[in-house]
Amino acid sequence: MGKFIGKRLLQLVFVLFAVSFMTFALMYIAPGDPAERKLTAQGEAIDPEVLEAEREKMGLNQPFVVRYFSWLGGVCTGNLGNSYVDNRPVITKLAEGMTYTVPLALSALAVALAISLPLGILSAVYRNSVLDVIVQIFSFIGNALPNFLIAVLLIFFFCIQNSVLPVIANNSFIGLILPTLSLAIPMCGRFIKQFRGEVIEQLEKTYITGLRVRGVKEKKIIFGNVLHNSSAAIITITGLAIGTLMGGSVVIESIFRWPGVGKLVMDAITARDYPVIQGFVLVMAVIYVLINLATDILYRVIDPRIDYEK
Amino acid sequence: MKSFKRKTKAKKLSYKAVKIRLIIFSALVAALIVISIIAPIIEPNDPYATSSANMRQGPGGQFPFGTDSLGRCVFSRVLAGAFTSIFSSIFLVGVSFAAGTIIGMFCGYYGGIVDTVIMRITDALLAFPQMVLAIAVAGVLGGNLTNALIAIGITSWTLYARLARGQTYSMKNETFIAALKLSGVSNMRIMFRHILPNIFRPLIATACTQIGTTMIYISGLSFLGLGVIPPAAEWGSMINEARGYFQLTPWAVIGPSIAMLITILIFNFFGDAVRDMTEVRGNGR
Amino acid sequence: MADEILRVEDLSVSYGKGNMISGVNFTVTKGEIVCFLGESGCGKSTLLKAIMNIPELETVITKGKIIFEGKDITSYSDKEIRSMAGKNIGMVLQHLGGAFNPLRTFEAQFKEALYSHDMEYDFEKVKETFAQLNLPDAERIIKSRPYEMSGGMIQRIAIAMTMILGPELLLCDEPTSALDVTTQKMAMEQLMNIRELLNTTILLVTHNPGIPSMMADKVGVMYAGHLVEYGKTHQVLHSPAHPYTKALIGAIPTFDFKLPKGLEGQPPLNGADMEKCAFSERCPICKEGHCICGNNPYTLKEVCKDHCATCFKRD
Numbered sequence: 001m002g003k004f005i006g007k008r009l010l011q012l013v014f015v016l017f018a019v020s021f022m023t024f025a026l027m028y029i030a031p032g033d034p035a036e037r038k039l040t041a042q043g044e045a046i047d048p049e050v051l052e053a054e055r056e057k058m059g060l061n062q063p064f065v066v067r068y069f070s071w072l073g074g075v076c077t078g079n080l081g082n083s084y085v086d087n088r089p090v091i092t093k094l095a096e097g098m099t100y101t102v103p104l105a106l107s108a109l110a111v112a113l114a115i116s117l118p119l120g121i122l123s124a125v126y127r128n129s130v131l132d133v134i135v136q137i138f139s140f141i142g143n144a145l146p147n148f149l150i151a152v153l154l155i156f157f158f159c160i161q162n163s164v165l166p167v168i169a170n171n172s173f174i175g176l177i178l179p180t181l182s183l184a185i186p187m188c189g190r191f192i193k194q195f196r197g198e199v200i201e202q203l204e205k206t207y208i209t210g211l212r213v214r215g216v217k218e219k220k221i222i223f224g225n226v227l228h229n230s231s232a233a234i235i236t237i238t239g240l241a242i243g244t245l246m247g248g249s250v251v252i253e254s255i256f257r258w259p260g261v262g263k264l265v266m267d268a269i270t271a272r273d274y275p276v277i278q279g280f281v282l283v284m285a286v287i288y289v290l291i292n293l294a295t296d297i298l299y300r301v302i303d304p305r306i307d308y309e310k
Numbered sequence: 311m312k313s314f315k316r317k318t319k320a321k322k323l324s325y326k327a328v329k330i331r332l333i334i335f336s337a338l339v340a341a342l343i344v345i346s347i348i349a350p351i352i353e354p355n356d357p358y359a360t361s362s363a364n365m366r367q368g369p370g371g372q373f374p375f376g377t378d379s380l381g382r383c384v385f386s387r388v389l390a391g392a393f394t395s396i397f398s399s400i401f402l403v404g405v406s407f408a409a410g411t412i413i414g415m416f417c418g419y420y421g422g423i424v425d426t427v428i429m430r431i432t433d434a435l436l437a438f439p440q441m442v443l444a445i446a447v448a449g450v451l452g453g454n455l456t457n458a459l460i461a462i463g464i465t466s467w468t469l470y471a472r473l474a475r476g477q478t479y480s481m482k483n484e485t486f487i488a489a490l491k492l493s494g495v496s497n498m499r500i501m502f503r504h505i506l507p508n509i510f511r512p513l514i515a516t517a518c519t520q521i522g523t524t525m526i527y528i529s530g531l532s533f534l535g536l537g538v539i540p541p542a543a544e545w546g547s548m549i550n551e552a553r554g555y556f557q558l559t560p561w562a563v564i565g566p567s568i569a570m571l572i573t574i575l576i577f578n579f580f581g582d583a584v585r586d587m588t589e590v591r592g593n594g595r
Numbered sequence: 596m597a598d599e600i601l602r603v604e605d606l607s608v609s610y611g612k613g614n615m616i617s618g619v620n621f622t623v624t625k626g627e628i629v630c631f632l633g634e635s636g637c638g639k640s641t642l643l644k645a646i647m648n649i650p651e652l653e654t655v656i657t658k659g660k661i662i663f664e665g666k667d668i669t670s671y672s673d674k675e676i677r678s679m680a681g682k683n684i685g686m687v688l689q690h691l692g693g694a695f696n697p698l699r700t701f702e703a704q705f706k707e708a709l710y711s712h713d714m715e716y717d718f719e720k721v722k723e724t725f726a727q728l729n730l731p732d733a734e735r736i737i738k739s740r741p742y743e744m745s746g747g748m749i750q751r752i753a754i755a756m757t758m759i760l761g762p763e764l765l766l767c768d769e770p771t772s773a774l775d776v777t778t779q780k781m782a783m784e785q786l787m788n789i790r791e792l793l794n795t796t797i798l799l800v801t802h803n804p805g806i807p808s809m810m811a812d813k814v815g816v817m818y819a820g821h822l823v824e825y826g827k828t829h830q831v832l833h834s835p836a837h838p839y840t841k842a843l844i845g846a847i848p849t850f851d852f853k854l855p856k857g858l859e860g861q862p863p864l865n866g867a868d869m870e871k872c873a874f875s876e877r878c879p880i881c882k883e884g885h886c887i888c889g890n891n892p893y894t895l896k897e898v899c900k901d902h903c904a905t906c907f908k909r910d
Binding site for chain 1: 429430433434435437438439440441442443444445446447450451452468522524529530534535536546549550553556562563567570571574575578579
């Protein structure tokens, strides 16, 4: 186990290095000169002298590698640069956004799991029953609905038709309901399909026959054995879904004007505020990598086999 | 006389049922493709013609799905958008599949430093949440369909590359490949004539399951204004344009929404059927 | 009979389509070890599954009765069958992977099984049982997980589990086929131990004709879904009556470098539903033209006391 974690940490260092490099390179696929973009974003007139001074200040006259490592040095100390628009540190802006994005993402994840886990398990246990068919139809539709479509439909039914809930999500519990549902429903579609498949796979394992032959109660078979053994896969599936959730939150936050990092990055894209975009991608990737590392380790804790079982 | 009723458990996928499913959904996919190709012919109105006289008309008569706030025929625009949505998804999946498969096959077959480097690159790309990277890349490059496809394509090839690499790697050590090498068959020929046909099925099945997802990604970027630029018709951007007037012209949102839901459902079912087919075949049928 | 524990009457079993076994009749006395012999596919495992009869084994009893301790268990509901499983009728499965959940400790799995039958978990009893089965260091074993154990260990722990549940009838479906020769012998000795210690009746299925001679009181020979011969071990093995049994005993490989006299051909797949004798195609007597098949090829007739066969030629 220690050896495994050590190996994964080594891998982590490499992946983070590559991620930082790619994020830095992202700036260089953008058309135009960064100094010019910065000055334009701040609404200053483009004067060749000012531009040259800005270029020097931003270190654009140095070679790529030097710039990368000086940027990386900043990143390691928590300095992601300043926004072109208001000159505030990117890290501060992202931290502010996170206080909105994290509750939204967690509530969406919680809702999705609260719906999908029982439905996925029930439809696997009562396979081919009426319940299973209904749950599967729900799952197929959830899978085929993009989150923005759900958001638009939810706004129509709850805000425009019935004005039960507010369209623009002010930072309140009520405001959180629609964005949460918009993110959770497509996630449910996928979770149910994957959880159901996982539980069915476990139910078909030979050891289940062994338990039944011994007269172990059905409840104990499902909760004690099937769930225990499939929890490793369920954790991995959930970890991977967080990546989708991060992308989805950009769309949903823009629709509901939820002031999280997703809306921040969309505003940054409109304003061509590249350090914010860069910081957003880097922070999301780092979080995602760390979550996946954690799920990998959890998987090993639950299922410590290496080459056992055919 | 007592009865001996007992249900026998449903057996695993039956070949016949999967085959019927595959035929039905292949036919539906074909129908969608045909509709999107002949869209310019069957459109009842010009999808781009604005008209102040026909603004915000309800469904019926000349405009089956009504008109939007610029007086454009929603039905014609949904048809015109079908081509963009379906073909951009199929094109992107096709290119990622081809590129990923070839790269993965070379990596698996030759191994060595190139293999290590490419696999580490895929590791790094997989570290990014796909949609997050796509939004950032499309946002930096500037919104248009080509950039949206590039933004999604950056990560989508890795799926096929990893799969193809793994399959090729295990195939490489089989005796018949060794025999081919000994008899002086060139590496290219071994790869494309002998390995590729053997690893093709799981790869194509994966590709088919990805079409629906890709469609969701592309329309998501278009919805954000990072894909297809209005006035060009695309379902995601149509929904975005019309949502501001949802109360006035709900049909302008509902039309593309339903088209999108049905199309993605059909492609998802088709992908599942192809995947199940390879599984059933894989069981020695 | 007072000490009769199991009586199978005219039993036919299918998995949903055609019958796998049909018209099987036999009785077992308490404390006996009965061994069923036959080629793979002859229905011997199906017979055990039908006696167990929990729904997940997918057996469908199409005809006949199974009388266990005086009650016809074929009329039991699935719930009643489940509550009997393990406690009254135990089963040791063929596949080693099938015995335990590979990811949970043996302790958890012992407790789970015992609590399911409202029994107490008593570590001292587990330790004692382990000792009887030559399993040292019960403290360590009980805390470990199946994937850390060898096949022979798992099988012995599985036998220990059944002993602790203490069923009156134990069904063993080729319990040794996945083990190597030395562990096989040990496992067999342990089954005999169980009988001695707990007076458990054991039904054992095997395709190895060497096993019954070692431990069984009675032997049943099955062919293509029919029980063709049933009787005391030494009578069936040393003076077989049915032509198939004769051929089967002749097919045992010996160490004197003589090739076994194998049978030509394959058993019919739908043997259980055949009108005429399913063995007639391969029967040496029929081939020689001295066919003795009667009108009821599947009725067991008494050869002598405690020895029946469906078809035999009196010398």
